[in-house]
Amino acid sequence: MTILIGIVLHLIHELAHMLTAIAFGASGSMGTNTVNYSTSMSDTARLWTNIAGPGIMLVIAIAARAMQWRWTAIILWVVFFQRLMAAVLTAMGSPNDEARIGAILGLGQWPIFAATVGVAGLLFAAQFRDERLGWRWALAAFLGMNVAITAVVFGDDMLPRINF
Structure with missing residues (x-):
């Protein structure tokens, strides 16, 4: 069940980015792990799409x-x-949502992560x-979530994107 819930929640996460971008009049595409914008957005629109x-x-x-x-x-x-x-991805040099929110707000990349995590x-x-x-539950949940994350990351390049 962890794999299914992990994939569904990740897609909801990406869908929230996409729907917020649409609300601000942006266009682009959504995959299983990323939303790419083909139009420029105001700082306000970028802030809210990252928060979503x-x-x-x-x-x-x-x-x-x-x-x-x-x-x-x-x-x-x-x-x-x-x-x-x-x-972790942000620490490895690929700033994620909370890092971008912090940058837009002038807070740096870690305070928002501290709050959400x-x-x-x-x-x-x-x-x-x-x-x-x-520990058995924790191990099963850890393994299931790793499968889910692997599926959405690899699916991003392999599955069709939704254009908006």
Whole structure:
């Protein structure tokens, strides 16, 4: 289930970027792991399109925790892992959403990551504790999310893009 939820949530993340760009009148294309813009955007439009992806992930995580959906632990794990991986990629020289948000706001690339990864991590840790999930669950979730991330990253180049 982690693989499926991981892929679906990642697509929702990218869709949020695309729909926000459309709302600002931008055009481009969406893949499984990226949204490319073919028109220039104002700083305000760039800010909101970057906020949209991690923002929707945090909204989903908070809703899952508050409402205790059937797959809450997996949802929280996926959101935490996704935002943590974005921070790792930024540290490796490929600035991600939170780094771009921080740059636009003049805060640097790490404060927004601290907030998103911190909130997602706290929500996941609380759920992990409450459900008394163990190392077997954690290992399965880790492996499942790695498969999901691999699928969306490789799918970005291999699957058709949605033009908008």
